[in-house]
Amino acid sequence: MKLAISSEQVQHCRAMALAIAHEVQMEISRMSTISVERSLLRLLGMEGATAGIPWVNVFLEQIQEHNVLEDGALYWLGNTLCATDLSISQIGQEVGEGRLDVVKTVRHPLKDIQASIAAVTMESLRRIFLLRAQRRQFRNGLPIHVSPLLYVIVASGNIHDDIAQAKAAAEQGADVIAVIRSTAQSLLDFVPEGVTTEGFGGTYATQANYRLMRAALDEVSRKTGRYIHQVNYCSGLCMAEIAALAILEGLDLMVNDALYGILFRDLNMVRTMIDQHFSRYLLGLFDLIIVTGEDNLIKTVDAFQEYYIVLTSQFINEQLAKQAGMEEKQIGLGHAAELDPSLPDSFLWELVQAQLVRQIFPHSPVKFMPPTRYISGNIFFAHVLDTLFNLVAIWTGQEIILLGMPTEGIHTPYVQDRYLSLESAMHLRSAACSLRKELNFRQNGKSKARAQGILDQTESTLSEIEQIGLWTALNRGMFSQIKRSRKGGRGYEGVFPISQFYLNPFLDQELVKRARKIAR
């Protein structure tokens, strides 16, 4: 089932994407963001909120107010640890409840601070490696899944309904459950606290909600004998923090895209680049898989003409993730076709595009995303399109299919919608299991021509971006005609250059190696 494209051309694309990613990396290497800092505090165990405001936020506000943000959170945490005999958790509480101002604690020598932070970091790393090992063990104790994994969403707004529906979905055959977030959460510069029951178009991502869902999914994993993967969104102004919470609570996959927030949430690009880098570093370190969001790129532009931007973004997402230390098998690139069903040959084009992605990123657990934009209220025709989508996914050997729902044009899924979607996908997983082996593309047909055309456009787009840099490319609207400026968008105020006191021993490879060893 291979398309006859040149591997040199693919290599060239990859090389250009690496250059693009590398340039970004260089520019942000001496910077951090308040989200990254809060994520560090969370990794060290600072969990809690007062009057709805998380302690980690108050902590950051304190050092921001005193204009010492550039030292970073861990410097001031370390100093407070040296200056008081409070635990991290106690510090959080004192700060959160307004009784302690960390910047007003007695200044201690840098090396003491470093030592105390190294110790708590070591402890944190060890604890997390242990948690992840336990999870791996639990997963490996259950039978291996039939491929592809079937991914469905829950989005009731109420974590209890989400859980009830997630468990039902798992019993129906789902392998992966994603809780969709409430509409505006990505714009919040804090992570809400506690168990929540009111969201819009989704449910708030909170540590408590993660924990409840994880317990429920582990329970149903045991019941069904299939490991049920938990997913949430690692995006928005709290991207890095969410990564930390997901790691602590045992999630398996994170929707995490380098460009999505910039383009579709109007988040600041520098902020987002820093956040995505550190998130990916953490997720990679602790063996989570990310899935990117290239489907969004063709939701508002001509999906046939501009499909190359999907491939372009995949190359860039891949290299940015690799810069953050991730392996290819951890980088689930997003794919979608979103073709107008009235386009002649639309099924063939979808097949070709799917095969192209599979072939160019052979180790990526591509996340194959269903049609949405041309789905109307006709639930029957939606089911037709979703069935064909499932067929293409299975035929081209994708690893994760996000199932389309018959009611995509109406509401977030009802409990039976997932059943109907799973039924279609499971049927095809069996009925079309050998298609990939049994069929070949014609040598020089229009399939080949289409694939080549996309690759050519991608190559020239990457080459242009390589010349002007990613920032300028975003500025010129090269991604789906959306123009963003370097300092524009939400969250720029949370970006800062780091001072010589700045600390982040989670990046210390020696420490990490030691922690990993101890945790074994």
Add this chain to the structure above:
Amino acid sequence: MKLAISSEQVQHCRAMALAIAHEVQMEISRMSTISVERSLLRLLGMEGATAGIPWVNVFLEQIQEHNVLEDGALYWLGNTLCATDLSISQIGQEVGEGRLDVVKTVRHPLKDIQASIAAVTMESLRRIFLLRAQRRQFRNGLPIHVSPLLYVIVASGNIHDDIAQAKAAAEQGADVIAVIRSTAQSLLDFVPEGVTTEGFGGTYATQANYRLMRAALDEVSRKTGRYIHQVNYCSGLCMAEIAALAILEGLDLMVNDALYGILFRDLNMVRTMIDQHFSRYLLGLFDLIIVTGEDNLIKTVDAFQEYYIVLTSQFINEQLAKQAGMEEKQIGLGHAAELDPSLPDSFLWELVQAQLVRQIFPHSPVKFMPPTRYISGNIFFAHVLDTLFNLVAIWTGQEIILLGMPTEGIHTPYVQDRYLSLESAMHLRSAACSLRKELNFRQNGKSKARAQGILDQTESTLSEIEQIGLWTALNRGMFSQIKRSRKGGRGYEGVFPISQFYLNPFLDQELVKRARKIAR
């Protein structure tokens, strides 16, 4: 998209099927049936009924009562024409109303009878050729259809509702409308008369109903700018009569199978063979297309293991039709897969089987039939299976698709069911239009093996039937495990050997040629 099967093996199958058909033909060549005789009367214009009993039936009963059935209807009609100055229509009425006994008319010399029958036959042939030419002209005046033709059924039991729904279906995109018959009509040894509004699971086939539907479809053909084909069943004890009526009323396709009645209606096999032969002769002569019913063969047996019987029956149906003078392009062989959806690779098998039929019968407008037996009340999953079926049909380049309905497991189609089915099929007709050209089967994969296996089984089955003859094969349950005896089943009493007085100038090729020429 070709399967690498040997054309010698296919030729061998065809040769054996020819021998089988030829043997049957020899045995029935000096026989006729009351249905054939009634069809002759109808072709000559005897239309009408008294107290629900068609005149043609009363006519046959008269000659049967007097034990002169072997002379055939036309001998006695000819004699009556010579002996009276009644028209055929008047004779019908006199007979039907019990005022005239044709056997009691004064006997005239055979050559006078022959001459009078030749004259009215000539007139009838001329009139029918003219009618068919007008129809061809009407059809050719409209744009050519996109392939495949989309075939849907109406079955309300009420001809007026059938018409309303047929017109709606045509506007929705249907190209072919079949009116399903009321459940027991095939067991009736007469064709009901007049416009009917009460049927069970379908609507009675009557000449008046045909006429109403034809007018409605012609009207909607003009409206939509697409010629809408009319279909009915040429089967049951009145098979030959129905053929005559269909010809007179301008139908386009007839569901007509050599074995269906024998196997699934327990009709006598000799009766059925004679009836199918003459029906096909007439249909072929007047340029109608037949579609056979091989789908039925796998509705009650293991459809994977016994699929070869479909192919076997297709070879036999083809040769029997050719014996009756039909051309390959008039012989729409029936194909269905009816595979259990839970069978692994079921989609691949369906694809392979579809391609096999297409390849072996390249000139046949194969009638591609949807899944029915594994369709439950789950209308959504039915829609999934039907969509995949549509895809296979279009992919393998079939010419006529009988669309499956989401409510197949529940009721004969509602007005919206046809819309939803057409929507799915029309989508694929566009979305998958180039698939056939763009994809190839792997050389020596399991597709090839499956195709070869079916062909091998078919070859050996045909070879067995060739040795024992078709009658014995039917007797031994070689077709779907159903056993029928030569003299068993309904309708054997209507079969008779013909006497030396017997007349049927519709078979006179000279006469036919002349009539055709005059009608031009």
Add this chain to the structure above:
Amino acid sequence: MTSIEEVRPYGDRLNDGAIQISFSLPIPLSAQSKEAAKQVAGKLGLEHLRLIYAQDLGNSFSFYIIYGRTSGSINLSSIHIPTVDIPQMDFWQINDLLAHELKKTVTVVGATMGADAHTVGLDAILSAKGFGGESGLERYPQFKIYNLGAQVPAEEVLREIIEQKADVALISQVVTQRQSHLQNLSYLEDLLEGEELRQDLILICGGPYIDTEVALEVGFDAGFGPGTTPSQVASFVVNELLRRRRA
């Protein structure tokens, strides 16, 4: 938590009452027809209506899909299913009971009656190969089966019942258009009453649209719908024989 006394449809939230409906109207699509469609849904008592799809079907027909909410709730504790009370037995238990306790061979006449030619359902119950992983009644040593097949006139069923001195008649009916199944079943029951055979016979029907309710309506003893397995039917027969013997 769901309350047993007040069960409501569930779409995305407990008690949201969410229901999907679809239907056609014999009028062309227009703003007015859409309003009419909503009124149809309104008359069903649905609230928060969302007409999410409307499509002209040609020739003055139109199609609608609507989501809405019902406020009605069902009291589960008031629902009693009679058939649940019949103890289900398996092949061995049934034959054992017949051979040793009832000491009886059960004679069964089965048919698809009238114009109906659907034999698959009846064969699933009767023929050796059975259904749902179970053997059919032909395999039960204590059963004697006369399967008359398809398209059998009621009169012939009657004749066979008399001839074979049947204990049980199993009648399959699949085609339901214009209620033909009810007419056919009632007709047979009348014939049996006429011959004063009804009393001593266990009269059972089956088919995809048949259930106990329908069966009782037409004077039968039981009705079996989709998914019925041979042992369920045999269990009913044996229980009924026991009950009658005791009575």
Add this chain to the structure above:
Amino acid sequence: MTSIEEVRPYGDRLNDGAIQISFSLPIPLSAQSKEAAKQVAGKLGLEHLRLIYAQDLGNSFSFYIIYGRTSGSINLSSIHIPTVDIPQMDFWQINDLLAHELKKTVTVVGATMGADAHTVGLDAILSAKGFGGESGLERYPQFKIYNLGAQVPAEEVLREIIEQKADVALISQVVTQRQSHLQNLSYLEDLLEGEELRQDLILICGGPYIDTEVALEVGFDAGFGPGTTPSQVASFVVNELLRRRRA
């Protein structure tokens, strides 16, 4: 023939009243749950019920598909659709009327408000490339468009209305969960009332689940749903300007 006074759903026969419904219940599948499902349908007034599919969904949920018949009928002649009365104009007529009769340039502020990030619908109406084969309002010479884009707080919409001295505000709302669209729209209307700006403004909303009824409910002048084209919106605006001028 269909009678205008008594329109009923049509499945396969005139006036058969056929309706399909589907829903889930938060209880596991059982004989009892099926009966409960039928009762749900019964409470909708459906008759001749046929429960044709029932499926356990796991974790104490179950799903049902039912066909039934409603005896309710709709009197078409009593349905009056208000919006039909507004004369539809095209691009040329609208601009002509504004340039020569009303002598006015119409200032429009458009936004997707609140947390809602769905801009495609609003852009379909406003941006030059338009929708349904028509150009968007940006192309209308007599219109001046300020498209604020997505996720705009109501307060900012208000500020912009004041700043640009807007004649028209076009608000898109796509996300409807927990009725967030109604809350957002009402809130803006309240703000405008508070500033005494409501009177002079033409206040319009739109989105896939919006219609005139919904719009009037939240105090807007009009609401536009799926399939709306730019000229329909412009027609409404011009008609409203004419009406207000006359009043």
